[in-house]
Amino acid sequence: MPHIPESEQRVKFYQTGTLTVGNRLLDLDQRTVQATQARTNSLDSGHRACQGCGEALGARYAIDAAMRATNNQLIAANATGCLEVFTTPYPETAWSMPWIHSLFGNASAVASGIAAALKAKGRQDVRVIAQGGDGGTTDIGMGCLSGTFDRNDDVLYICYNNQAYMNTGVQRSSATPGGARTATTMPLGENPGNAFNTGKSVPLIAMAHMIPYVATASVHDLHDLEHKVTKAMGFHGARYIEIFVPCPLGWGSMPGDTVKVARLAVESGMYPLIEAEDGELTGVSKIRRRVPVIDYLKLQRRFAHVLKPENEHELKALEAIAERNISRFDLLPPQATDA
Amino acid sequence: MPNQPIDQAKPFAITLDAGTSLLNKTGSWRTERPVYVDRLPPCNHACPAGENIQQWLSLAEEGNYQGAWQEIMAHNPLPAIMGRACYHPCEDACNRGQLDAPVGINSVERFLGDEALKRGWTVDVPGHTSGKKVLVIGAGPSGLSAAYHLTLLGHRVTISEAGPVAGGMMRFGIPKYRLPRDVVEAEVQRILDMGVILQLNAPVDDIPTVMAAGGYDAVFVAIGAHLANRVEIPAADATRILDAVSLLRQMETSDAPPMLGRKVLVYGGGNTAVDVARTAKRLGAEPVIVYRRSRAQMPAHDFEMDEAIEEGIVVNWLRTITGADDKSFQIEKMTLDADGKPQPTGEFETIEADCMVMALGQNVDTSILENLPGVEIDQRVVRVDANMMTGHKGVFAGGDMVPSERTITVAVGHGKKAARHIDAYLRGATYTKPAAHELASFDKLNTWYYTDADKTHRPILDLARRQSTFEEVLGGLDEDNALFEARRCLSCGNCFECDNCYGVCPDNAVTKLGPGQRFEFKYDFCKGCSLCATECPCGAIEMVAEEI
Numbered sequence: 060m061p062h063i064p065e066s067e068q069r070v071k072f073y074q075t076g077t078l079t080v081g082n083r084l085l086d087l088d089q090r091t092v093q094a095t096q097a098r099t100n101s102l103d104s105g106h107r108a109c110q111g112c113g114e115a116l117g118a119r120y121a122i123d124a125a126m127r128a129t130n131n132q133l134i135a136a137n138a139t140g141c142l143e144v145f146t147t148p149y150p151e152t153a154w155s156m157p158w159i160h161s162l163f164g165n166a167s168a169v170a171s172g173i174a175a176a177l178k179a180k181g182r183q184d185v186r187v188i189a190q191g192g193d194g195g196t197t198d199i200g201m202g203c204l205s206g207t208f209d210r211n212d213d214v215l216y217i218c219y220n221n222q223a224y225m226n227t228g229v230q231r232s233s234a235t236p237g238g239a240r241t242a243t244t245m246p247l248g249e250n251p252g253n254a255f256n257t258g259k260s261v262p263l264i265a266m267a268h269m270i271p272y273v274a275t276a277s278v279h280d281l282h283d284l285e286h287k288v289t290k291a292m293g294f295h296g297a298r299y300i301e302i303f304v305p306c307p308l309g310w311g312s313m314p315g316d317t318v319k320v321a322r323l324a325v326e327s328g329m330y331p332l333i334e335a336e337d338g339e340l341t342g343v344s345k346i347r348r349r350v351p352v353i354d355y356l357k358l359q360r361r362f363a364h365v366l367k368p369e370n371e372h373e374l375k376a377l378e379a380i381a382e383r384n385i386s387r388f389d390l391l392p393p394q395a396t397d398a
Numbered sequence: 399m400p401n402q403p404i405d406q407a408k409p410f411a412i413t414l415d416a417g418t419s420l421l422n423k424t425g426s427w428r429t430e431r432p433v434y435v436d437r438l439p440p441c442n443h444a445c446p447a448g449e450n451i452q453q454w455l456s457l458a459e460e461g462n463y464q465g466a467w468q469e470i471m472a473h474n475p476l477p478a479i480m481g482r483a484c485y486h487p488c489e490d491a492c493n494r495g496q497l498d499a500p501v502g503i504n505s506v507e508r509f510l511g512d513e514a515l516k517r518g519w520t521v522d523v524p525g526h527t528s529g530k531k532v533l534v535i536g537a538g539p540s541g542l543s544a545a546y547h548l549t550l551l552g553h554r555v556t557i558s559e560a561g562p563v564a565g566g567m568m569r570f571g572i573p574k575y576r577l578p579r580d581v582v583e584a585e586v587q588r589i590l591d592m593g594v595i596l597q598l599n600a601p602v603d604d605i606p607t608v609m610a611a612g613g614y615d616a617v618f619v620a621i622g623a624h625l626a627n628r629v630e631i632p633a634a635d636a637t638r639i640l641d642a643v644s645l646l647r648q649m650e651t652s653d654a655p656p657m658l659g660r661k662v663l664v665y666g667g668g669n670t671a672v673d674v675a676r677t678a679k680r681l682g683a684e685p686v687i688v689y690r691r692s693r694a695q696m697p698a699h700d701f702e703m704d705e706a707i708e709e710g711i712v713v714n715w716l717r718t719i720t721g722a723d724d725k726s727f728q729i730e731k732m733t734l735d736a737d738g739k740p741q742p743t744g745e746f747e748t749i750e751a752d753c754m755v756m757a758l759g760q761n762v763d764t765s766i767l768e769n770l771p772g773v774e775i776d777q778r779v780v781r782v783d784a785n786m787m788t789g790h791k792g793v794f795a796g797g798d799m800v801p802s803e804r805t806i807t808v809a810v811g812h813g814k815k816a817a818r819h820i821d822a823y824l825r826g827a828t829y830t831k832p833a834a835h836e837l838a839s840f841d842k843l844n845t846w847y848y849t850d851a852d853k854t855h856r857p858i859l860d861l862a863r864r865q866s867t868f869e870e871v872l873g874g875l876d877e878d879n880a881l882f883e884a885r886r887c888l889s890c891g892n893c894f895e896c897d898n899c900y901g902v903c904p905d906n907a908v909t910k911l912g913p914g915q916r917f918e919f920k921y922d923f924c925k926g927c928s929l930c931a932t933e934c935p936c937g938a939i940e941m942v943a944e945e946i
Contacts, residue, residue: 079847079935081897093901096910104906104923105419110427111927116904146419153419281901307927315928318902322846 080281091285092127093119099126099155106153108145111314113304113321114219117278118142118190121217121302124285126156128292129186134158134173138166138191138200141226142219164199166191171212178213186292190217193234194224197261204261204299208268211296217288218261218299221306229309233258236329237380238373239361241309246364255376262333265299269338277303277332279322283344287334303330311360323355328381331388345392346385352378424905428926430941432899432919437838437891437937441503444491446808447474447543448815451488451503452887456894458506459884464519466884467510471521474810475546476539476585478515479568481508482872483577484807485699493840493890497848502875502883509880515584521550523592528552530824533614535602535766538566539806540620540797542586543813544820545594548618551821555594556612560601562651566622567798568806570647571670573677575868605770605793616792616820619767619780620813623760623798633722638753642666642674645755649677658683659752663727665689665719666757667696672703674755675711680868686749687713690732690740705871716740719754727751762799785819785829786812794820838891842937847898848888893917893938899930 081094092098101122108115126133135158137143143160146153161169170189177185189207191200196218207214223241224230231241237255240246244253265273271294276284284302291298305312305320312320324330325344329352332344353374356362365373385391441451449470458466470477481504492500513519530553534541537559545555563569564586568577590596602608605617626641633639640656642664648656662678664671667689675685687706689696692715696703707713714729718740721728727749732740767773767780772789774781779801786794796812798804822829875883893916900908900917907924908917931939 077847077849077896077935079896079898080901081895091897091901094897096912100906102906103419104920105422105424106905107419107422107424108904110925111929112904116902116929119904119906150414151417151419151421155418313928314925315932317904317927317929318933 078282082282091281092123093281093285098123099131101126101154101156102146103153103155106146107148108141109308109314111307111317112145113278113306113317114142114192114221115145116317117219117302117304120278120281120284121288121300122156122188124288125188125215125292128289132185134185134187136161136166136170136173136187136189138189138195139163140192140195142190142192144226163195165203166195167200167207167214167216168203170214170216171207171210174213187213188215188217190219192225193218193220193222194232197233197259205268208265208270208297208299211270213295215291215298215300218301219304220301221304221309223309225306225309236377238365238377240364241361250373251364251370252373262299262301266335266338268297270297270299271295271337272298273335275301275303275330275332277321277325277330278305279318279325280332280344283332309361311363312358316358320355320358323350323358326350327352327355328385328390329355329377331384331390333388343388343390346390349391352381423922424925425922428924429944429946430926430928431921431924431944432926432928432930432939433942434893434916435938435940436835437842438835439838439890439892440491440493441488443837444487446487446803446805446811447480448811449473452889452892454510455501455503455506455884455887458510459881459887461881463510463513467514467519468521470507470510473814475543475589476810477507478511478581479577479585480807480810481505481511482581483568483572485805493843494886494888496840497845501886505875506880506884509875512874515581520588521592523549524552526552527554528824530554530615531556531613532820533558533609533612533617535617535619536566536621536797537564537596538620538622538797538809539568540809540813541566541618542589543810544618544620544796544817546589546592547814547817548820549592549594551817553821553824557594557596558600558602559596559598560621562599564596564598569650570624570643573646573649573673573868575676575680575871578870602766605766615824616794618816618820619793619795619799620797620809621763621766621799623762623804625761625763626756627758627761628756629758631719631722634724636724637722640753640755642670642755642757643760645674646677655681660684661686661751663688663719663749663751663754664757665754667691667698668757668759669698669702671757672698672706674757676706676709679709679711685711686751687711688717688719688729689713689715690718692716692734695738718742720746722754725750725752727754764799767795785823786816787819787823792823835891838937843888843890844933844935847896847935889936891937894936896935898933898935899939902929902933904929
């Protein structure tokens, strides 16, 4: 078969609009980085993440997009966590980009230091990213992160949120949702699983720092995720993106359902996708086909007890969270199709 | 580790050379492997003519209308006719119907068929000939299709038609408001222009004699089913009772329209009954359909019934006609029993009407084959084997005269199938149909990735004009909306290079081979998580267990 350049690929089927990775209806420069043969694969094959790992997927999506946005002039500071453990069992690494390993809680401080060093050397072309999981971000790294935001250092911090400490054996973090089973919040007693009315929203905390850009994204919506990373790289100063990355091991979901679980989290209202600039909310992704919260829960063993009749109060509490997100961020389109 | 001189030592605390994770072949974790497959789209599966619908929609949607038309012509020589008169089982099967509405395959086919007629596209006839001669008896859709395919296979074909004009039921069965005659003439002429000889008013009564006289090596008999079924109803001599076949035939062959009077009872519930009622309406009569079961059991297609009712045709369900006295018809009410069979109630009513038309199905005039040794006729249809051959060697049969659903699309399919088997027979071989892929059923799709797009409705002729004229009821699509309609196809079961598998793999274990060349799995690294298979929109990836 003769070689055909990617720009001349035949548009085959379903051109009235599609959400696939390579939407050929879009102009070349609007198509996703992940659809190109030239993507950098910053996080390459051979890493030791579990089957169907959402974090591995989210990290490649985000860093490949940032690499394109910066013309491959990128340095990452990585917090301890799953992402480091599965990518880099010494002396191998799956990262095909310059990166530095740091402690569990100081990735943002290390990144701030790199940004300061680059500034001192007059290197305006090289950009800095810090990345970590939710434990290293919302709990252990909170102080350093707040400092980076406070100083408005030129760092994009990406948090891969899988809602618990997965690398150490699925312990609760301050990003674990109410009702969820973890090793430290077992499904026992009258209120099984993680306590409700606890935890924190780092995106809203980041907005309160009035930093230039804050966004949440999900591995089920690649176009949106890449758009937000690319947009973030267009700003200078402190930026924060949180990516929703299901964890088949910690959540008890099927490896092949990772993208589906993320999609249902967003479509049920459990995880709102938002954007904010300078502390002001500037955009939300509307729900396309609303689904009941239970559709999202029943794919995950960590919520199995919530579906039992005696724990209906927990199901109601989770539904109330989805309702609150929907009204707070106005997530329903003008004519939403209720499931 | 041996001591190294200080100047060659690794940096502080570094004892091993840095390596890449590519050394770590995570493919060994796998218990299932993803495999790219091609599955059979439901439209192709449902098409009685065996068209590769998905393929021609794909060509049409990029504006390659001639290519799309040629793809249809590989299976069906009558796209403009089919685009009007086919009952499109493809659309009933279309997976998109479970999302919003089926792709308007039929209307795109008509658009392509009309484009071909407008632009004079033709099919290339092979230069070589086999030297074999085939006689086709009957110039209906089945005979024309067989003649066309046999010609493409290099054989010399003569069609003997008993009637004065070619077309069969496409002329004598389907009213012209559904199928304009210039379309039939043009598509028949295109087949004749390929070198097929057509003999009109040439009934065949003795097949062996005609074969010997003409030097034919094989015969395809496709004379259709044109004898009207009748039921005995006690009636006065003055009562006018017609049959649907003769009435529709008279519409075609005679300049004077049939004398129906004002009010016409049409007895039956099939498509022919609806055709007769709609024809009567257009002749100025007031037709009333009388059918012994309820609408749910009517064999007529739903959309035809809908159109008929829109045009003001009255239907009396659950009624039989039990007797007639001049212009007064005795009607008995029926009721459905537990098995859905109609049972008489003993309650009667009377309807005044000027005539009654029986539309109770048709039968085959089997006399042409009755004396042929080996031919079996069972329940008034001709038995054929899997190769479409009758019990008499070299004599094949198809269309309405063999056991099957009686539609022109089935007939066209029979013509193609028979042509392939006749061709094999003439070469002393057997034709084996390639094995079909597994069906791409709706549950194999991930429809999240398709966005909403409503079906484009063909312009429907203004109701007042439908009731009084024989103009075509359904209009055609123009280029813009035909293109849009083709693009609604979901590509069920066949990769359309959407890049989803390439994107969603957390292990970067999919290689994109480039435009038109699809993808390849890197089994060295694929952990078998099945994300690619789950997120494939069109069901073109299957998970297969590894041998452990």
